[in-house]
Amino acid sequence: MNALSPIVSEFETEEQAASYDAWFRRKVEASLADTRPGVPHDEVMAEVRAIIESKRSRRTC
Secondary structure, three states: OOEOOOOOOOOOEHHHHHHHHHHHHHHHHHHHHOOOOOOOHHHHHHHHHHHHHHHHHHHHO
8 A cells, every 4th residue: 555645646545546536437438428418507507506595595594
């Protein structure tokens, strides 16, 4: 187990870094292979704004 410098890496060991890299690559490959249609940016942003606004309104009550 080789330790990594916290200045160079957010991971403590090379094994952790390699594990994360493999996980991330699998996620990207799965996303690229996904045949579902994409969601337009404006639609996503409208949903996010609605979520944020609902959280704000609950907090001020």
